Each structure stands twice: as C-alpha cells, then as structure tokens.
C-alpha cells in the first residue's frame with residue numbers, strides 16, 4: 099500500500115503569510131531592525147512548515163512578505179503578494195515598536211495573529227498592545243502572542259509557550275482557510291425528521307464560507323444501472339472486500355434473514371455505492387475517459403452526508419459500507435486521507451467531523467449519543483461494578499450502522515497504546531488490524547433493504563474529544579465539547595449492555611473528564627446537556643483547538659471542559675468581560691457575527 103498525498107479539491111491549498119513588521123524610521127532605527135525582524139519571520143516560517151501539515155499530508159507552505167513592513171505602502175505590497183500566492187492565514191512578527199494602523203493586516207476574513215517579541219532593547223510588547231487596540235477599534239479581531247519570559251534582542255529561539263500559541267493559532271486558521279470555497283454535499287435529504295439534516299445554507303455560507311450541493315439518492319440508481327463508475331476499480335474493490343471484510347452473524351429472525359444470494363448481491367451494490375459516493379464528492383477522471391465528463395468533475399465536496407433512512411434503506415442496502423470505508427484511512431486503493439461523510443446526512447455532525455478532521459488530520463468517529471449507564475444501572479442489569487475510569491458511569495456511543503474502522507483503535511502509538519493516527523503514519527499492518535477487528539453484520543430489521551453494518555468495540559485508554567455543532571434559533575450555531583477517554587468494559591459487562599441495544603453496531607464507551615463544574619460535575623449531566631442525538635469524536639484532547647477555531651468562525655462554545663490555560667481566543671474577547679469567559683464568548687460572537695457577511 100502506498101500512501102497517497104493528493105489535493106482532492108479545486109484550487110490550491112491555503113498558505114500562511116508572514117509579515118515582518120518594524121519601525122519605519124530610517125537613519126539608524128529601521129536599519130538596526132531589518133535583519134532581526136526578517137530572522138523572526140524566517141524562524142516562524144520554518145517552525146510552521148516543519149510542524150504543520152494539511153489533512154492530505156502535504157506540508158504547509160509559508161510565504162514571507164518581500165520586504166519588512168514599516169508603513170502602509172509595504173503593508174499593501176504584502177497584501178498583494180498574499181493575494182497572489184493564495185495566503186489564507188496571516189502572522190505578523192516584530193521585535194520593536196511600529197505604527198499600528200499603518201502596518202497591521204486589515205483583511206477582515208483572514209485569521210490573524212501578531213507575535214510581539216518579549217524583549218527590553220525595543221518595545222515589541224508596546225506594538226503588540228497598540229496593534230491589538232487598533233484591531234479592536236476597527237472590529238477586526240486578532241490573536242496576540244507574547245512570550246512569558248524576556249529574551250535578548252537577536253535571540254532566534256521560539257520559546258515553547260510562543261511555539262504552542264503559534265501552532266494553535268495557525269492550525270485553526272488553516273482550517274478556516276481550507277473550508278472556504280468548498281462544498282458540503284447532501285446525498286439525499288432529511289432522514290427521519292432529524293432537523294440537522296436540513297442543510298442550513300446561511301450557516302454554511304456565512305459562517306464557514308462554504309456552498310451547499312445536493313444530489314437525490316436516485317443518482318446512485320442511475321449510476322449503478324448505467325454503469326457510471328470505474329469497472330476495473332469496482333472489480334478490484336469487490337475482490338478486496340471479499341478478502342478483507344468478514345461477514346458476521348445474522349441476528350435477524352428467520353423470516354427477515356436475507357438469502358445468501360441476496361447478501362452476495364448486497365455486497366456488490368454497497369461496493370458500487372462507495373465508489374459512486376466518492377465520485378459524487380470529488381469527481382473521477384476515469385469517468386471522463388468513459389464519456390461522462392460532467393460526472394467526472396464531482397462537487398468539490400470536503401464533506402458529505404448520506405440520508406439512507408428511510409427513503410433508500412427501505413428498499414436498498416444501507417450506506418454503512420460507503421460511510422465506514424470512506425471515513426477510514428484506507429480502502430482497496432491503499433492508505434489515504436479519510437473522507438468526512440455523515441450518517442443520516444446529519445449536516446451539523448458532518449461539520450463537527452470536518453472541524454475535527456482538519457485539526458487532528460485523522461479519521462473521525464460518527465456516533466449516536468445513545469445511553470448513559472450509571473454505576474447503579476450497570477449493577478442492576480449485570481450484577482457487576484464499574485471500575486477505573488468508568489467508575490462514575492459511561493456514555494454508550496454507538497452509531498446505528500457504521501463508523502470509521504480507524505476507531506477500532508488497532509493502530510499503535512510509539513508506546514504501544516491504542517491510537518487513531520494521521521493516515522501518513524499508519525502502517526499496512528495497522529490498517530489490516532483495523533479490518534480484522536471489524537465484523538460486517540447483516541443489517542437488522544430497521545433496514546428492510548439489507549446491507550452490512552460494522553461491529554467493533556473501540557479500544558480503551560484513548561484520549562478523545564466528543565463535540566457537536568448545534569443550530570439554535572435566536573443564537574445561531576453553538577459548539578459543545580467534552581474531552582475524555584475511551585474505556586473498555588469487562589466482557590461480562592460489555593456483552594450484556596451491548597446486546598440490550600444492537601450488537602451489530604460499533605460501540606465506543608466514553609467517559610468525559612469531570613471537573614466539578616456545570617455539566618462536567620458528573621457523567622450523567624454531560625449526557626443530559628448534549629444538544630442532539632449525534633456527536634463527532636476526534637482522537638486526542640483537541641478541545642482547545644476547537645475553541646480557537648470556533649472563535650475565528652464566531653461560533654460560541656456553550657459547554658466545554660478544557661482547562662483555562664489552554665484557551666486561546668482573539669484578544670478582543672477580553673473586552674467582553676474577563677470574569678465570565680463563556681458569557682464573553684457569546685457577546686463577542688454576537689457582536690462580530692459570522693466571518694463572511
């Protein structure tokens with residue numbers, strides 16, 4: 099398996115623009131700053147190029163302004179260069195005093211940060227503070243980066259606290275820039291009256307800079323019947339599926355069991371559906387060779403959802419295979435970037451998955467937030483005690499169908515612990531282990547058209563972040579975040595709880611980190627405060643990055659358990675109140691409104 103680094107979308111990948119800003123006074127001052135300022139820019143560019151990658155595995159490119167910026171003419175030249183080069187993120191750096199309104203970046207839709215060097219020879223901090231007040235006065239929020247400890251002028255090291263902020267800012271800002279101009283593709287429409295399946299166009303357009311595309315699910319029928327898919331790839335994919343996707347027990351009563359012949363037909367259909375869904379999202383040059391130029395172009399979709407229930411699943415096999423395989427880091431073509439595809443066309447869970455995917459560069463878990471199991475309830479039905487991380491109760495995340503196979507947790511971190519990795523770190527053996535840990539179980543009675551869902555249990559001990567964007571009338575979008583851990587329950591507990599629901603579906607047992615505050619006072623309250631039936635889960639504790647990203651998009655965070663010291667928002671947020679950061683976030687997002695007007 100070769101790892102594939104490709105840009106799937108039209109247009110180039112966004113770059114980070116670095117702006118070396120200085121005091122423009124010639125005749126000694128400017129000259130003394132030229133070199134040291136340019137060096138700061140270069141070291142930031144080097145750091146970001148080394149440490150950040152796009153979700154497709156390609157390194158992030160930085161563009162440094164051609165000259166240092168001492169005044170408005172040079173600021174305009176830098177802006178022009180950035181436009182030409184496709185810059186979507188801007189970072190200004192300075193070790194000195196400069197003239198704020200003459201030098202700042204004023205493009206309102208490009209997320210921006212300023213690193214003011216903490217030194218004594220020249221007042222970088224004075225510029226930083228004055229520039230932030232200029233940004234705030236103009237209504238163009240920016241992030242302030244100021245090192246904790248004084249450094250000597252000319253010291254090229256980026257201290258760990260500055261590095262951390264640069265990376266947190268740049269990662270989130272790149273996500274903002276990556277979303278812009280891409281599409282969300284609804285394959286089908288509203289599933290079973292779930293409101294978040296309604297693609298809210300003003301939300302996509304104004305908050306994310308995205309467009310909405312739609313295809314009816316009959317398009318799958320047309321492409322299957324007319325053979326509008328790559329036949330060679332189909333044969334390869336079907337054989338690979340036979341070799342790697344193990345069929346599990348059929349738990350349907352005899353009168354609902356599909357015959358062997360029907361099941362064999364279902365496998366063929368679902369493999370075709372996976373090819374077609376991908377082609378609908380990003381196109382496929384093979385289709386052009388076959389005479390289908392329009393179909394070959396795709397929809398430039400960075401995320402999609404498949405309605406399935408019930409218009410499709412009452413008659414055809416479920417979309418579980420397409421959802422599971424596309425959202426995994428590998429398929430019959432090898433190891434590759436996972437796609438973002440939401441079950442039930444839950445557009446808001448897709449957006450949450452998209453955030454997680456751009457921030458962690460790894461596969462996302464789509465799940466129903468299905469059951470809170472208290473220690474008492476577990477004792478009552480199993481006679482056993484929950485222990486360890488699970489001792490205060492657990493949340494059963496279980497999608498009614500599929501989930502990304504990466505979430506079996508079969509990949510291993512350096513210390514051997516289970517993990518979900520960026521695809522370029524995944525080995526062939528790990529991809530195989532994920533496949534081996536998954537059973538494809540014939541769909542149950544909800545799904546009259548058959549199909550196969552993914553049955554696995556996620557490995558315990560993984561740091562994970564559960565999140566969800568909700569739309570609330572009168573507010574707009576809000577984001578909720580719960581950092582925690584996956585846990586494994588002993589077999590004599592797991593089996594009983596799993597069988598009470600639907601054993602053919604993928605289970606992730608999740609325990610949020612409790613901190614005694616608000617909904618995080620206990621596990622029950624986290625479940626009780628969840629704003630919808632679904633969540634998206636990322637590997638790792640990326641709540642702080644989600645908060646930074648949300649602030650850039652002006653989406654207030656209504657619930658989180660991220661420690662205060664990891665929170666990084668534009669400095670303007672302080673002006674909305676410092677003793678109640680959650681209220682300040684709402685007020686700031688309300689005042690600034692969506693990023694794209």
Ligand SMILES: C[C@H](O)[C@@H](O)[C@@H](O)C(=O)CO
Pocket residue numbers: 292407442466497498544631
């Ligand atoms: C099978 C059921 O219809 C499920 O799909 C339902 O519980 C959901 O997942 C709703 O999000």
Ligand SMILES: [Mn+2]
Pocket residue numbers: 441442465466497498631632
């Ligand atoms: Mn669901």
